[in-house]
Amino acid sequence: MPFHESGKKKSVPEGLWAKCPKCEHIIYNKELDKNLKICSKCGHNMRVSARERIAMLLGDAFKEIASMIEPEDPLRFSDTAPYKNRLEDGQRKTGMKEAVVIGEGQLGPQRIVVGALDFGFMGGSMGSVVGEKVTMAIEYAIEHELPLLIVSSSGGARMQEGILSLFQMAKTSAALGLLEKARLPYISLVVDPTTGGVTASFAMLGDIIVAEPKALVAFAGPRVIEQTIRQTLPQGFQQSEFLLKHGMVDLVVERHQLKETLIRLFGFFMKARKNMRESGELKSR
Numbered sequence: 517m518p519f520h521e522s523g524k525k526k527s528v529p530e531g532l533w534a535k536c537p538k539c540e541h542i543i544y545n546k547e548l549d550k551n552l553k554i555c556s557k558c559g560h561n562m563r564v565s566a567r568e569r570i571a572m573l574l575g576d577a578f579k580e581i582a583s584m585i586e587p588e589d590p591l592r593f594s595d596t597a598p599y600k601n602r603l604e605d606g607q608r609k610t611g612m613k614e615a616v617v618i619g620e621g622q623l624g625p626q627r628i629v630v631g632a633l634d635f636g637f638m639g640g641s642m643g644s645v646v647g648e649k650v651t652m653a654i655e656y657a658i659e660h661e662l663p664l665l666i667v668s669s670s671g672g673a674r675m676q677e678g679i680l681s682l683f684q685m686a687k688t689s690a691a692l693g694l695l696e697k698a699r700l701p702y703i704s705l706v707v708d709p710t711t712g713g714v715t716a717s718f719a720m721l722g723d724i725i726v727a728e729p730k731a732l733v734a735f736a737g738p739r740v741i742e743q744t745i746r747q748t749l750p751q752g753f754q755q756s757e758f759l760l761k762h763g764m765v766d767l768v769v770e771r772h773q774l775k776e777t778l779i780r781l782f783g784f785f786m787k788a789r790k791n792m793r794e795s796g797e798l799k800s801r
């Protein structure tokens with residue numbers, strides 16, 4: 517038995533080893549990083565921070581923008597803890613000012629604009645600053661005629677900012693409308709979990725929506741629905757594979773294949789755009 521003689525469970529030294537939340541297999545952290553945070557035993561895709569995600573896809577070829585914008589507490593909100601304290605916790609835990617990282621980088625041969633939400637910062641929720649930065653990323657893509665990738669992982673709109681966070685749904689969606697007018701592609705990558713106001717705005721507005729395997733992607737989560745309709749939901753309901761079968765997402769792609777898949781998709785779209793430009797169908801600005 518893996519117990520100490522005293523009967524106390526041996527603790528895992530922090531930073532060196534990690535435990536798979538699904539099968540509880542203990543994995544050497546360096547091995548886990550090499551395997552893109554996929555459990556070598558059960559194949560579970562562990563959560564990845566925004567910066568780790570960007571590093572996985574772009575390596576060092578990334579220049580962050582607007583990193584210093586900080587959230588405020590306009591409603592002086594407090595429930596179980598004051599919002600201000602929750603923000604400070606998130607900042608301390610992640611080293612980020614807010615739950616999203618945006619910037620420009622190189623994905624294979626293609627320059628892209630990328631935004632990635634970080635679930636570790638208040639559940640990746642969208643308040644005014646997250647919405648503003650996502651919008652800035654979209655506007656930056658239009659300005660520089662670059663394609664856009666947003667990686668979503670979020671509990672939804674941030675309730676501590678009330679209506680101000682709901683505004684962000686409309687704002688980001690409207691900005692994506694302008695991106696579409698500029699005929700620039702937007703790929704939305706949804707990873708576990710993506711829910712609420714983020715699902716109901718930019719996460720589901722991708723020209724192509726790519727999901728990681730077995731990710732929960734939903735507006736209201738399964739528990740809420742079951743309690744509302746008083747019925748048991750089918751197996752795998754709201755998971756990527758189910759959503760693919762029902763037309764809610766376009767592709768389910770293994771983490772190891774993500775980079776290649778995104779390079780191919782962006783290559784296809786940008787080539788089509790170049791052809792439109794050359795045939796005069798798309799005017800230069």
Ligand SMILES: [Zn+2]
Nearest residue numbers: 536539555558
């Ligand atoms: Zn596992």
